[in-house]
Amino acid sequence: xxxxxxxxxxxxxxxxxxxxxxxxxxxxxxxxxxxxxxxxxxxxxxxxxxxxxxxxxxxxxxxxxxxxxxxxxxxxxxxxxxxxxxxxxxxxxxxxxxxxxx
Numbered sequence: 412x413x414x415x416x417x418x419x420x421x422x423x424x425x426x427x428x429x430x431x432x433x434x435x436x437x438x439x440x441x442x443x444x445x446x447x448x449x450x451x452x453x454x455x456x457x458x459x460x461x462x463x464x465x466x467x468x469x470x471x472x473x474x475x476x477x478x479x480x481x482x483x484x485x486x487x488x489x490x491x492x493x494x495x496x497x498x499x500x501x502x503x504x505x506x507x508x509x510x511x512x513x
Contacts, residue, residue, distance in 0.1 A: 413483075421483045426449060428446050429449055429456075429494075429495055430495060431498065435463075442466070443461075443467075443468070445459060445468075446459060447491060447498070456485070456490075457483050458486060460481060461480065462480070464479050465477075467484055468480045491507075
């Protein structure tokens with residue numbers, strides 16, 4: 412999957428996959444089946460995948476109706492770190508992010 416957003420090209424085939432993001436049952440409105448990626452060239456983070464009508468991938472169908480969808484969503488490094496801390500192993504988090512000793 413690839414998409415140009417704000418002048419930057421995001422491509423799942425050319426980026427490093429950080430971790431998978433999976434939540435809920437596929438029949439649930441909050442279902443997410445996606446992955447967190449980091450671009451190799453500029454180090455920008457993004458999520459690519461699909462989700463239900465109560466997720467970041469929701470698409471408006473009608474005035475008061477929403478449907479699930481798919482796509483690419485750029486993330487700040489802080490937001491990407493939150494996803495990585497939740498879904499990736501400690502070793503993976505340390506590989507992709509600067510972390511400090513407590």
